[in-house]
Amino acid sequence: MTMACAACAALPDDAARAAAPAAADLVLHLPDIHCAACIASVEETLGHLPGVRDARVNLSLKRAMVATDGSVGTDTLVDALAARGHRAQPLDTGVLSGRSGPGRDLLVRIGVAGFAMMNVMLLSVAVWSGAADHTAQLFHLISAAIALPAVAFAGRPFFASALGALSGGRLNMDVPISLAIVLSAAVSLAGALNGVERAGWFDAALALTFFLLVGRYLDHAGRQAARSAAADLAAMEVPQAVRVENGREHVVRAATLVAGDVVRIRAGDRVPADGLVTEGESELDRAILTGESAPVAAAPGTEVGAGEINLSGPLLVRVVRAGADTGLRRLADLVAAAETQRSAFSGIADRAARIYAPLVHILGAAALVAWWVGTGDGWRALDVAISVLVITCPCALGLAVPAVSTVTTARLFRLGLLVKSRTALERLAAVDTVVFDKTGTLTTGRAVLRETPDAPTLALAAGLAQGSSHPLSRALVAATETRGIAPAIVTDLRERAGHGVEGRFEGRSVRLGRPGWVETGAQDGGVLLDTGTARHRFTFDEELRPDAADCVAALQEAGYGVELLSGDAEPAVARMAGRLGIETFSARVTPETKAEHLQRLAEAGHLTLMVGDGLNDTGALAVAHASLAPSSALDAARNAADVVLLADRMAPVAQMLRHARRARARMRQNIWLAVGYNAISVPVALAGLATPLIAALAMSTSSLTVTLNAMRGRA
Numbered sequence: 001m002t003m004a005c006a007a008c009a010a011l012p013d014d015a016a017r018a019a020a021p022a023a024a025d026l027v028l029h030l031p032d033i034h035c036a037a038c039i040a041s042v043e044e045t046l047g048h049l050p051g052v053r054d055a056r057v058n059l060s061l062k063r064a065m066v067a068t069d070g071s072v073g074t075d076t077l078v079d080a081l082a083a084r085g086h087r088a089q090p091l092d093t094g095v096l097s098g099r100s101g102p103g104r105d106l107l108v109r110i111g112v113a114g115f116a117m118m119n120v121m122l123l124s125v126a127v128w129s130g131a132a133d134h135t136a137q138l139f140h141l142i143s144a145a146i147a148l149p150a151v152a153f154a155g156r157p158f159f160a161s162a163l164g165a166l167s168g169g170r171l172n173m174d175v176p177i178s179l180a181i182v183l184s185a186a187v188s189l190a191g192a193l194n195g196v197e198r199a200g201w202f203d204a205a206l207a208l209t210f211f212l213l214v215g216r217y218l219d220h221a222g223r224q225a226a227r228s229a230a231a232d233l234a235a236m237e238v239p240q241a242v243r244v245e246n247g248r249e250h251v252v253r254a255a256t257l258v259a260g261d262v263v264r265i266r267a268g269d270r271v272p273a274d275g276l277v278t279e280g281e282s283e284l285d286r287a288i289l290t291g292e293s294a295p296v297a298a299a300p301g302t303e304v305g306a307g308e309i310n311l312s313g314p315l316l317v318r319v320v321r322a323g324a325d326t327g328l329r330r331l332a333d334l335v336a337a338a339e340t341q342r343s344a345f346s347g348i349a350d351r352a353a354r355i356y357a358p359l360v361h362i363l364g365a366a367a368l369v370a371w372w373v374g375t376g377d378g379w380r381a382l383d384v385a386i387s388v389l390v391i392t393c394p395c396a397l398g399l400a401v402p403a404v405s406t407v408t409t410a411r412l413f414r415l416g417l418l419v420k421s422r423t424a425l426e427r428l429a430a431v432d433t434v435v436f437d438k439t440g441t442l443t444t445g446r447a448v449l450r451e452t453p454d455a456p457t458l459a460l461a462a463g464l465a466q467g468s469s470h471p472l473s474r475a476l477v478a479a480t481e482t483r484g485i486a487p488a489i490v491t492d493l494r495e496r497a498g499h500g501v502e503g504r505f506e507g508r509s510v511r512l513g514r515p516g517w518v519e520t521g522a523q524d525g526g527v528l529l530d531t532g533t534a535r536h537r538f539t540f541d542e543e544l545r546p547d548a549a550d551c552v553a554a555l556q557e558a559g560y561g562v563e564l565l566s567g568d569a570e571p572a573v574a575r576m577a578g579r580l581g582i583e584t585f586s587a588r589v590t591p592e593t594k595a596e597h598l599q600r601l602a603e604a605g606h607l608t609l610m611v612g613d614g615l616n617d618t619g620a621l622a623v624a625h626a627s628l629a630p631s632s633a634l635d636a637a638r639n640a641a642d643v644v645l646l647a648d649r650m651a652p653v654a655q656m657l658r659h660a661r662r663a664r665a666r667m668r669q670n671i672w673l674a675v676g677y678n679a680i681s682v683p684v685a686l687a688g689l690a691t692p693l694i695a696a697l698a699m700s701t702s703s704l705t706v707t708l709n710a711m712r713g714r715a
Contacts, residue, residue, distance in 0.1 A: 026065075026066040026067075026068060026073075026074055026077065026090070027063055027064070027065055027066070027090070028063065028064040028066065028074070028077060028078070028081075028088045028089065028090060029062060029063060029088065029089050029090075030042060030057070030062050030063065030064055030081075030086060030087070030088050031062060031087055031089075033057065033062055033086070038057075038086070039057040041084060041086070042055070042057050042064055042081065042084075042086055043055050043056065043057055043064075045080055045081055045083075045084050045086070046064065046066055046077060046080065046081070049072060049076065049077065049080055050071070050072065051068050051069050051070075051071040051072030051076075052066060052067070052068055052072060052077075053067045053068060053069060054066070054067040055067070064077075064088070074090040078090070078239070078240070078253075079253075081251075082240065082250075082251040082252065082253070085249075085250075085251060086251065087240050087242070087251050088240070089239045089240060090239075103217065105157075106157070106213060106216060106217040107217065109153065109154040109155075109156070109157065109213055110154070110210065110213045110214060110217060112150055112153055112154050113150060113151075113154035113155075113206055113209045113210040113213055114210050115150075116146050116147060116150035116151075116154075116206050117150075117203060117206035117207055117210050119146055120143045120146055120147050120202045120203045120206055121203045123139045123142055123143050123146075137192065140188075140191070140192035140202070141192050141193075143188075143192070143202040143203070144188070144189050144192050144202060146202075147185065147188070147202035147203075147205060147206050148185060148189065150206060150209075151181060151185050151205055151206060151209055154206075154209050154210070154213060155178070155181050155209045157174075157213070157216065158174045158177045158178045158181065158212065159174075159178050159181075161174035161178075162174040162175045162177070162178035162179075175361075176360045176361060176364065176389040176390070176392070177212060177389070177390060179361075179364075179389055180208065180386045180389040180390045180695075181205060181208055181209055181212075183382065183385070183386050183389075184205040184208060184386050185202070185205040187379070187382050188202045188205055191379070208386075208390065208695075211697050211700055212390075212699070212700060214700060216700075238254050238269075238270045238271070238272035238306070238307075239253065239254055240252065240253060240254055240272070241253075241254045241257055241263045241272035241273070242263055242264045242265075242266070243257065243261055243262070243263050244262045244263065244264055244316065245262075249264060254272040254273065254322065254323070255322075255323050257272065257273050257319050257322035257323065258319065258322060259319055259320055259321065259322070260318065260319060261273075261318070261319040261322070262278065262316055262317070262318050262319070263275070263316070263317050263319060264314060264315070264316055264317075265304075265310045265314065265315045265316075265317055266310065266314050267282070267310055267311065267312055267313060267314060268309070268310065268311075269309070269310050270306075270307055270308065270309055270310075271284075271304050271305065271306055271307065271308045271309075271310065271317065272306060272322070273306050273317075273319045273320075273321060273322035273323075273326055274303075274304070274305050274306055274319070274320050274321040274322070274325075274326045274327055274328075275303075275304055275317040275318050275319045275320045275321075276301065276302070276303055276304070276317065276318050276320060277298050277299060277300050277301065277302045277303075277304060277315050277316070277317055278300055278316045278317065278318050279300060279315070279316035280298075280299075280300075280313050280314050280315040280316055281297075281298065281299045281313055281315075282297075282298045282310050282311060282312045282313040282314070282315050283296065283297055283298060283310075283311040283312050284296045284297075284298050284302075284304060284308045284309065284310060284311065285308065285309040285311055298310075298315060304317055305326070305327050305328060306322075306326040306327065306328040306329070307326075307328040359392075360388075360389060360392045361389070363388050363392055363682070363686070364385045364386075364388045364389040364392075365385070367381070367384045367385045367388045367685070367686055368381050368382065368384070368385035369381075371384045371385070371688065380688070383688075383691065384685070384686070384688045386695075387685045387688075387690045387691060387694070387695040388682070388685045388686060388695075390695035390699055391681045391682070391684070391685040391690055391695035391698055391699055392678065392681070392682055392685065400667065400670035400671045400673070400674050400706050401667050401670065401671070403670070403706060403707050403710035403711075404663050404666045404667050404670060404710040405425060405663070406710075407710050407711055408425060408659055408660070408662075408663040409425070411659060412643075412652075412655075412656055412659060415647070415652045415655055415656070415659075416645060416646045416647025416649070416652050417628075417643055417644070417645060417646065417647075417652050417656050418643065418644040418645075418646055419642070419643050420641065420642055420643060420644060421642035421643075424626060424642040424643060424660075425660050425663050425664070426660075426664060427607075427625055427626040427642070428609065428626045428642075428643075428656065428657060428660035429657075429660040429661045429663065429664035430607045430625065430664075431560070431607050431608065431609045431625060431626055431657060431660075432559075432560060432561065432606055432607050432608075433560060433561040433562075433563065433601060433606045433607070433608045433609070434555050434560050434561070434562050434563075434608070434609045434611065434653070434657075435562075435563045435564075435565060435597075435598065435601075435608050435609070435610050435611065435620070435624070436552075436562070436563070436564050436565070436582075436611045436612075437565060437566065437594075437610075437611065437612035437613060437617050437620075438542070438564060438565075438566035438568060438573060438576055439542060439566065439568065439613075440613040440630070440632065440633070441611055441612055441613050441630060442544065442545060442548045442552075442564070442576070442580065442650070443542035443543055443544055443545060443548070443576070444542070444543045444544075444545055445542070445543075445632075446471070446474075446475070446542070446543045447471050447472055447474075447475040447540040447541070447542060447543070448475055448478075448479075448540060448541055448542070448543045449475055449476060449478075449479040449538060449539075449540055450538075450539045450540060450541050451538060451539065453536060453538070455483070455485050456488075457529065457531070457536050458476070458479060458480055458483070458485055459480060459485050459486065459487055459488040460488045460490070460505060460510065460529065460531060461476050461512055461529045461536075461538065462476050462477050462479070462480040462485070462487035462488070463487040463488035463489060463490040463503075463505065464490055464493070464501045464502075464503060464510060464511070464512040464529070465477050465487075465501065465512060466487055466490075466493075467490075467493035467494075467495055467501045467503065468495050468500070468501045472526075472527050472538075472540055473501070473512075475540055476512075476527075476538065488505060489505075490503040490504065490505050490510065491503060491504050491505075492504045496513065496517070499513050499514055499517040500512050500513010500514055500517055500518065500527070501513060505531075505532070508531075508532035508533075509532060510529075510530060510531055510532055511528075511529070511530040512527060512528070512529050512530075513527060513528065514527070514528070515527070515528040515537065518530045518535070519535060525537070525539060526538050526539035526540060541572070541575065541576075542572075542576065544576075544579065544580075545648070545649060545650050546649060547649050547650050547651045548580060548650050549579065549580050549581065550650075550651060551650035551651055551653055551654055552580045552581055552582060553581060554651070554654040555653070555654050555657075556581070558654065558657070558658070560657070561584070561606070562582050562584070563582065563584045563585065563586075564576065564577050564580070564582045564584070564585035564586070565585070565586050565589045565594050565597060565620070566585070566586070566587055566588075566589060567587075567588060567589055567590065568587060568588070569587060569588065570587035570588065572587075573585055573586075573587035574587070591617070591618075591619050591620075592619065594612075594617065594619060594620040595619035595620045595622075595623045597620075598610060598620050598623040598624050599623055602623070602625065607625040607626075608624045608625050608626075609624060609625070609626045609627065609628060609657070610623075610624035610626075610627045610628070611627075611628045611629070611653065612627075612629060612633070613629055613630050613632060613633035617629075617633075618640045621640040621641055622640050626642050626643075627640065627641045627642050627643070628641055628642065628643040628644070628645055628653065628656075629641035629643075629644055629645070630644070630645045631644055631645060631646045631648075632648075643656065666709055666710055666712070669709055670706040670709055670710065673702070673705055673706055673709065674702065674706060677698075677702040677705075681695075681698055681699075681702075
């Protein structure tokens with residue numbers, strides 16, 4: 001409860017508070033308001049700010065609708081409310097309704113163009129029905145009065161983009177579109193003023209604008225449906241936090257947090273920064289970051305990351321990294337870069353689009369001259385030129401590759417894969433061999449006991465192991481917990497660094513540790529227990545990731561070669577390879593020989609995906625055709641990798657390669673669709689077989705086709 005809620009219990013709930021004023025231009029979300037006192041406090045705070053004309057709070061929706069004179073921004077409102085103890089954040093109602101700002105703007109312009117087009121068509125019917133001379137000219141002038149303002153308003157997205165390109169000394173795809181709209185409107189006006197019989201092109205100008213806007217909106221809707229993974233991450237950033245200082249809570253901007261600050265995370269809140277839990281117990285939802293649906297327990301000492309959701313109890317968290325340094329922000333930056341990745345296909349499309357822009361204008365001018373000279377009909381020549389300008393616009397070619405890259409990168413992110421490299425998709429699609437490191441990649445890095453010794457022996461070993469933090473000691477303790485065995489009570493525990501643990505049990509000396517320390521001359525391997533009356537050797541395997549074997553099987557079934565490289569001893573590597581069904585493996589491999597092995601595979605014509613997590617894998621990750629590192633990997637390995645596996649499972653590796661191949665195929669399909677469209681449409685337009693309206697429909701359809709093809713099979 002915020003400071004403003006101190007008197008909440010004494011006041012009635014005013015759930016029927018008035019809705020927003022019609023003039024509201026800013027909307028804030030108020031997650032902590034609960035009562036009439038909160039409403040009064042918020043409205044009073046906002047109402048006293050310079051530039052605020054009116055402020056109304058809706059308690060049911062927990063929103064404040066603010067009418068301003070345009071001189072005050074949301075930052076000022078949010079800061080003022082924070083000073084009174086209210087958390088607030090800007091709310092984009094367009095996003096809530098499923099339409100972003102640009103999408104809504106396009107819909108308004110489509111409506112204006114469509115309404116004007118229908119009215120002009122009604123006037124055109126009168127002309128087509130026999131009106132002539134001054135009557136026909138009057139109808140044309142009325143059409144001009146309706147069409148010209150409508151075209152000026154509805155066509156603004158094209159005009160603004162074209163002017164921006166021209167002012168920068170370049171051409172873009174909106175230049176020929178704008179030229180076509182302006183020409184059709186200008187020619188119609190000239191004809192209407194001069195009483196030309198064929199002046200009734202205003203409906204064509206409006207129809208051209210209408211269908212081009214529809215195509216632009218459908219393209220926008222397709223991009224929104226693709227839903228950028230970078231946008232998902234950006235939406236998870238928390239604008240405000242509750243900082244605790246000297247036992248008091250203060251609402252502050254999350255961007256102002258610094259390492260060492262303590263923040264309170266209420267149930268249902270997102271974590272505003274990376275940090276460590278210092279107080280409280282709860283569960284965290286990390287699904288969107290790791291792909292894991294199961295909640296993760298949080299207690300003092302647990303690391304938490306920005307963007308995670310606190311599900312149950314309140315937590316106090318000490319900030320370690322905030323603002324631009326959080327893992328969430330770094331992930332968002334990496335994803336945004338990956339979604340604009342370049343490839344050979346991108347280069348083809350970009351070069352073609354650059355050549356196409358001036359070529360469109362040359363073709364349009366050539367069509368105008370050729371038809372004018374050939375027919376002597378200037379109006380007909382203009383009609384053909386406008387159609388050529390519209391139908392040859394390279395929109396589809398420009399969308400062919402970026403649409404696929406954005407959709408596929410977002411899809412992989414939702415599977416728990418962060419694509420970092422700009423060229424990763426193309427290289428992943430070409431991979432034919434997958435090379436795995438063992439420890440920390442196919443395994444969790446944790447040891448598990450291989451044998452099932454009798455309960456008294458295991459209990460004594462665990463009693464000694466409790467005195468050590470060695471990984472094998474922890475594995476012994478874990479084995480007793482799994483079997484429900486209580487560790488034996490061992491006294492006088494002493495750990496000998498690099499050797500093991502010793503103590504006393506039932507009056508006799510007992511030891512657990514390196515075989516050579518426990519028993520002179522004993523061979524290395526596992527750990528040896530000396531019970532004082534007998535000796536027992538424990539051997540260990542590494543714990544496999546839950547779906548590692550399924551991942552390897554899926555890769556082999558898909559036709560990929562699979563190899564295992566490890567610096568571990570050969571018996572351990574051979575056992576692991578056998579458990580996973582990997583036939584080709586190498587043991588005691590140094591970092592240098594790992595990289596050399598990858599180089600030899602490349603020389604043999606294999607394109608490899610290297611999957612590794614350690615410092616000793618960085619050379620191989622860099623040499624491989626493509627590379628992947630788990631999120632638990634060392635920074636050096638993650639930095640060297642093209643893709644980071646965020647999920648704590650291996651199944652996404654096979655899915656990633658399948659999606660990359662599909663993406664490459666769809667890039668090719670889209671480029672051929674764009675090329676095929678132009679190969680058919682350009683001759684049709686030059687031959688005078690396409691009106692401006694048909695040209696607009698064809699161009700919009702081509703853009704929509706490549707976008708839908710990119711999104712095909714999104715699930």
